[in-house]
Amino acid sequence: MTLRTGRHFLQIPGPTNVPDRVLRAMAAPTIDHRGPEFAALTRRLLKALGPVFGTSGPVVIYPSSGTGAWEAALVNTLGPGDRVLGFETGHFAVLWRDMARGLGLDVDFVPGDWRHGVDPATVESRLSADTSHSVKAVCVVHNETSTGVTSRVADVRRAIDAAGHPALLLVDTVSSLGSIDYRHDEWGVDVTVAGSQKGLMLPPGLGFNAVSAKALQAARTAALPRSFWDWQPVIAANERGFFPYTPATNLLYGLAEALDMLRTEGLPQVFARHARHAAATRAAVRGWGLEVLCADEREHSGSLTAVLMPEDRDADAVRKIILERFDMSLGTGLGRLGGRVFRIGHLGHFNDLTLAGTLAGVQMGLELAGVPVDPAGLTAALDVLR
Incomplete structure (x- = not known):
């Protein structure tokens, strides 16, 4: 253990x-x-x-x-x-x-x-x-x-x-x-x-x-x-x-x-916080050279981001590495998306540093899994947060 x-x-x-x-x-x-x-x-x-x-x-x-x-x-x-x-x-x-x-x-x-x-x-x-x-x-x-x-x-x-x-x-x-x-x-x-x-x-x-x-x-x-x-x-x-x-x-x-x-936080502020974290996450995904599953800019979720993996890569293998190496759980692909996507949750009790740590763990996991990604993805997310 x-x-x-x-x-x-x-x-x-x-x-x-x-x-x-x-x-x-x-x-x-x-x-x-x-x-x-x-x-x-x-x-x-x-x-x-x-x-x-x-x-x-x-x-x-x-x-x-x-x-x-x-x-x-x-x-x-x-x-x-x-x-x-x-x-x-x-x-x-x-x-x-x-x-x-x-x-x-x-x-x-x-x-x-x-x-x-x-x-x-x-x-x-x-x-x-x-x-x-x-x-x-x-x-x-x-x-x-x-x-x-x-x-x-x-x-x-x-x-x-x-x-x-x-x-x-x-x-x-x-x-x-x-x-x-x-x-x-x-x-x-x-x-x-x-x-x-x-x-x-x-x-x-x-x-x-x-x-x-x-x-x-x-x-x-x-x-x-x-x-x-x-x-x-x-x-x-x-x-x-x-x-x-x-x-x-x-x-x-x-x-x-x-x-x-x-x-106490105020619902408009809660919604803005979630939208901001979602934008930073999408910036990281695109910076890595990967694709966000949602195809319509008007419909991006503030709660989570589903990341579409290249055809020759298993999303669950990446999730397994991230869990074993960095003690972080990501969402699996469900139904027809099994093995095709992993999902990053960025909702609820959440802040900038938690998101930065999450995206750093994802980037390291992708690299360890041999997925060709641009390490500038994390920097792109941090730029949004700044």
Whole structure:
């Protein structure tokens, strides 16, 4: 067993590094989740979550992964056989499609190359052709964690409106919330799906749905089976400060601390920090002579960068060297990108020196793997940071 000194660099695009103050908050004694102290915590949390989602409406918290929050979005708004429009922007869009099909929904899935986000023009043309309004929901992954591509949700909303279509808009923000500008109310999103383990700087274990009035109306008649995921009992219990099940109490302590950190820094500053670190990372990649997977300058992710390797190189071999030599974890290629890309996470509790160390480790790992790179890549990133 190799002796490691220093701190492990966890540079996957989630779960992210959990701040010490969040860990300390989670270490507090568990309290009675039916008592007045917990009720006060719940009310404080729900109020603080609104600005992060960009909503004045309800936010439902589940003790779940983001996958559970996906299911909640679908089963609360749709019925068996309902038609859903989805887009193949990457691995997680595919998984959401598979879940929808498993629930008995009819998914019209638009093929994609995994290098571009959702095309608003395609949204408008597909919905304009649906004169019978058989499409009940449009499902979009805001930031595709497998590719580092961010779809333009505001433009998707405008496309739906231009088509004059009543479909609900469901958006996955698992790897964008708290890292990339997002506006649930302003962009007319009906259900926003999120998880705790990325921009919210927590361990995995909390799932979220931000819900519009239109989505709540749809939930009254939606016919897919639901029990644990049902919004109504949660929202009703939340009005009294409680949950209809045993909540993940200590994760909620951590959430309160993380939300305070985001509020103190200011969300515009948080988004600018992430965008700056993403720009520095792309400068390094291009300086090395490698290619960023995202092919549209308008869609670069502030959360992560996926690096496309030369055809004759195995991205996982590079990741293995970096882990063994420098104790740093990078994200693997998922689905069709297996062995073709590695992913650098630069989201959450993160600063300039952490990014500089990350990129230095990547550059050394590439060199040790025999990948021909220009060492000026790191300098290019540092120039952006300066």
